[in-house]
Every structure is written in structure tokens, then in C-alpha cells.
Amino acid sequence: xxxxxxxxxxxxxxxxxxxxxxxxxxxxxxxxxxxxxxxxxxxxxxxxxxxxxxxxxxxxxxxxxxxxxxxxxxxxxxxxxxxxxxxxxxxxxxxxxxxxxxxxxxxxxxxxxxxxxxxxxxxxxxxxxxxxxxxxxxxxxxxxxxxxxxxxxxxxxxxxxxxxxxxxxxxxxxxxxxxxxxxxxxxxxxxxxxxxxxxxxxxxxxxxxxxxxxxxxxxxxxxxxxxxxxxxxxxxxxxxxxxxxxxxxxxxxxxxxxxxxxxxxxxxxxxxxxxxxxx
Amino acid sequence: xxxxxxxxxxxxxxxxxxxxxxxxxxxxxxxxxxxxxxxxxxxxxxxxxxxxxxxxxxxxxxxxxxxxxxxxxxxxxxxxxxxxxxxxxxxxxxxxxxxxxxxxxxxxxxxxxxxxxxxxxxxxxxxxxxxxxxxxxxxxxxxxxxxxxxxxxxxxxxxxxxxxxxxxxxxxxxxxxxxxxxxxxxxxxxxxxxxxxxxxxxxxxxxxxxxxxxxxxxxxxxxxxxxxxxxxxxxxxxxxxxxxxxxxxxxxxxxxxxxxxxxxxxxxxxxxxxxxxxxxxxxxxxxxx
Numbered sequence: 001x002x003x004x005x006x007x008x009x010x011x012x013x014x015x016x017x018x019x020x021x022x023x024x025x026x027x028x029x030x031x032x033x034x035x036x037x038x039x040x041x042x043x044x045x046x047x048x049x050x051x052x053x054x055x056x057x058x059x060x061x062x063x064x065x066x067x068x069x070x071x072x073x074x075x076x077x078x079x080x081x082x083x084x085x086x087x088x089x090x091x092x093x094x095x096x097x098x099x100x101x102x103x104x105x106x107x108x109x110x111x112x113x114x115x116x117x118x119x120x121x122x123x124x125x126x127x128x129x130x131x132x133x134x135x136x137x138x139x140x141x142x143x144x145x146x147x148x149x150x151x152x153x154x155x156x157x158x159x160x161x162x163x164x165x166x167x168x169x170x171x172x173x174x175x176x177x178x179x180x181x182x183x184x185x186x187x188x189x190x191x192x193x194x195x196x197x198x199x200x201x202x203x204x205x206x207x208x209x210x211x212x213x214x215x216x217x218x219x220x221x222x223x224x225x226x227x228x229x230x231x232x233x234x235x236x237x238x239x240x241x242x243x244x245x246x247x248x249x250x251x252x253x254x255x256x257x258x259x260x261x262x263x264x265x266x267x268x269x270x271x272x273x274x275x276x277x278x279x
Numbered sequence: 280x281x282x283x284x285x286x287x288x289x290x291x292x293x294x295x296x297x298x299x300x301x302x303x304x305x306x307x308x309x310x311x312x313x314x315x316x317x318x319x320x321x322x323x324x325x326x327x328x329x330x331x332x333x334x335x336x337x338x339x340x341x342x343x344x345x346x347x348x349x350x351x352x353x354x355x356x357x358x359x360x361x362x363x364x365x366x367x368x369x370x371x372x373x374x375x376x377x378x379x380x381x382x383x384x385x386x387x388x389x390x391x392x393x394x395x396x397x398x399x400x401x402x403x404x405x406x407x408x409x410x411x412x413x414x415x416x417x418x419x420x421x422x423x424x425x426x427x428x429x430x431x432x433x434x435x436x437x438x439x440x441x442x443x444x445x446x447x448x449x450x451x452x453x454x455x456x457x458x459x460x461x462x463x464x465x466x467x468x469x470x471x472x473x474x475x476x477x478x479x480x481x482x483x484x485x486x487x488x489x490x491x492x493x494x495x496x497x498x499x500x501x502x503x504x505x506x507x508x509x510x511x512x513x514x515x516x517x518x519x520x521x522x523x524x525x526x527x528x529x530x531x532x533x534x535x536x537x538x539x540x541x542x543x544x545x546x547x548x549x550x551x552x553x554x555x556x557x558x559x560x561x562x563x564x565x566x567x568x
Contacts, residue, residue: 063329113354114353117353120325123325123350126322127322127334128327128330131331131332154316154318154322157319158322161313
């Protein structure tokens, strides 16, 4: 395995440790945070996003809009490790007076849009992309969405508008973990054929294993997937990835780890790191 | 700039053209082009503002504010997005109550085309989200309340006519009716003050307090349900500052739409000049009894 990929996998492991700590201390949206780890890792630590943590509002920067704001434990870990604020601050997650609220607030360095109420991100991404086109800039906007929120009408209104305005500076990434708050997406309100829906809306679509940093990296460095069209990356993921008791179940959509669960979680993360090191 | 002969919506668009012509940050989003997909439209306005633009959003009607309320609240108000919303026709009459409850949102209901033109320029110069209600003024070129020399200032109500017996406080199209009602009352020897309270938020507290102190009776007039709109806003201020008897003239708690022309509807709800004058006389009699 190449050194670059090894660094990315180590970072993914670090982010999972942060999530475990936050879920033990304060409770967190464990399932959707664990599933989005590799997506954020590649965006922030593989040179995809053109950003500068020292100047969060830098002119001409790429925008990351984190539409699935409930997975804040994953986002905060990534922002801290990327240098937007101190890693020590993660210990204040959800504490009274901390800016690291359960859902991302606009006061947090690196957070472009306050999210948490689902379905907002893609439409706002359209606006950022329209501004970029209007001003002749070459910056891009990446919108990270959950799959459950794609049941909302506004997502498809926005999908239609993005294609209509030929926003090829817009990239949406769906964390397709297949499980939402109350159960499997296909039982609650079926999304499949998911990629086909986006293609029918005139987006250029690619699908990858959302835990394969190499595949994610190749896809996200290849945007736009087609000139004149918005890009959609369906990242097929596992809800709760890395914690056997939280994987593929809605019961850990949100939860607070007890001491025993934390011990198990840390042991499982250590085991999968050891397995990666041997490979 | 004269807006004589223009509807309020046309005057507003004229002002938008001046803003976009002078400053590349302004960006017009046409609600019609977004086919009534207002949640997506307002979200895009939020994104444009995040990227440093100043979106001027022409909503198909005031119903758009209700439909996309959460996007207005989060994507615009919470972020203090520098976005301006224009309700270019009637849709949901409850828009002022909703708009007024949203943090950081400036809420304006101009009285005529001149005020609409000036309010649009003022909104462009103001930093933060603004909602301008042109409903009720959309189709007609009359009435004209203001001359070309009119100066509009956000948050500053206008005493259109002084008086000492009572105060008529109005916003939007019915300001003209309130002025006409004051003339009817004058013939009965009643001296009515008339205030155009074009900005519902932030509200002109000092002007309202002074009117309560000096006239002792307040009637509010609005093309809006009697709950939560202009009357509610005035009552909130006077309850704090200087409680006096009040009457809130507006639309009763109904979804019933009587049809007809705007003038016929105003008459139906007692919001035309004779209806306002009758309510004023009754309120004065009840106060004297």
C-alpha cells in the first residue's frame, strides 16, 4: 500500500477514535458519523478541497457544505485535525457554552453553512455554484449529504436546478449507508434505483465503495465527471462502520456509548488498524 | 427618479435594475424561473449570499415565504444572509406574522409605488435579510401616497397627517385608505393622526409611544389577519411602553376568499376608507361611554 493511502487510512482511524470519545462523553450520531469518515478524510486530507485553515473565508476557496449536519462528530474531528481549531477542543463537544454544538453552528471555523435540519445543503450549494459561474471563478462546491435526506422534495428541486444551470462546479457526495433514523431506507421510503434517479435528472453519476480511500480519491480528483453537468458521487458505505454492534442498524443512529461499549469499540478499531498494517 | 404610472412591482424592479447596474454583487433570482420551487430557490439565495453576492429574490407571491419558511429561517435569517425577498403578489395573507417572527429579518410593507422603489433601494443598502411585501399593490398603479421627493428610511415610520383625537396606524396598500378615512372623519369634526408604519420590524417604538400619549386611542389597519401582523406588532410595543385602548382592523380568522377586485375585498373586510372611518367612530364612542 502506498504511503499516501496509509496516511489517509490512519487519519480515518483517528477520526473514528474522536467519534468514539465524543459518543462516550456526550452521545453522538454514531452511525452516520462512522459511515462518512473516509469521505471527509479524502476531502480534507488528500488535497481535494482548496482551503486554508488559517484563512477559513479565503477568497476563491472551495466550499464544503455538510448537509448531514447530525454527523457533526465526524466533521468536527476532521476540521480539528485539519487545523481549523485545536484537537483539544473536541473534548467540549455538546457541552454548555461550547461552540461545538450537536449540529454545526456558523460560528465554527471551517463550517460554511449551519446544518442539522436536513435537506438544505444541496440548494445552498446551487447558490454558491451560481455565484462562482456568475463571477467567473474556478472554485468548486462539495455538498456531503445523507441518503435519508434524499427523500425530501427540496433535494430534487435542487437537483433539477443544478442540472438546468449546468453547474459543473457543484459536486454532491451521498453517504449511501442505506439506514436512516427509523430503519433501512428501502423499507422506510425506497430510494432505489438511486443512481438512476440522479442520471434521469441529468447529473453525471459515479459510484464507489465509500470506505475505499483510493477509490474515493480517484473519483474526487476527477471532478467534474462531465463538462456542463453537476457531479454526483454515490459512496456506498456501512452505517456505524468500524463498530460491530453499530454496523448496519438504525439503533445506533444516535447513541451514547457506555464504558463497556467504549472498551469494545476501541478494541475493534485497534484490531482493524492492525489488520490494515499487515496488509 | 419618477415612478409615476408604474405599479409597485414595476417600480421595485426598476430599483433592482439600478442596483444590479451599479454593483456586480447584486444578483436577481426570478421566482418564476424556479417554477415555484421556493425551498430550492431560497436555499440558492442563501448560497449566493455565502459566496458574497446580494440576491434580490422576486417571489411569485407571499405564499412563497410560507412554503419555504424553514429555508428563510435557517439559510437566510440565521446566517444574516444579505438577501432581499420581494413578494410580488398576494398568496398567503399571513406572511407578515411569519416574517415578523423570524430573527434578523427586516420586514417592510410599502404604501405605494414610490415607497416600493425607495424601499428596494434602501433594502439594497441595508446589510442583512429583508422581506418586502408588495402584495395588494401588485396590479394597480394607484393609489399614490408619496411624491417624487419622498425619502424612505428603514425603521422610521411617517406621520402623514397630524391629529389629536386618535391615531390610524397602517402599512401597505391600506395607508391610502387610512388617509382617506381621516378626511371622512374630519368632516365629522374628528381629528385623526395617520401614520405609515411601513417597517414592521424593526418597529418605530418612539413614534408609536408618542401617538399613544398624545391621542389616547390607536386603530391599526392591515391587509392581513388580525393576529400576528401590524396590529400585533403595535400592541406588543404599546403593552410595554404606554397601554391605551386599541382596535385591530384586518382580516378575521378565516381562509375564506370573497373574490372580487382588491377594492371590493377591502370593502368586504371593512378596510376601505368608509369602513375604517366607521370603526374609528365606534371606537371613540365606546371610549367616551
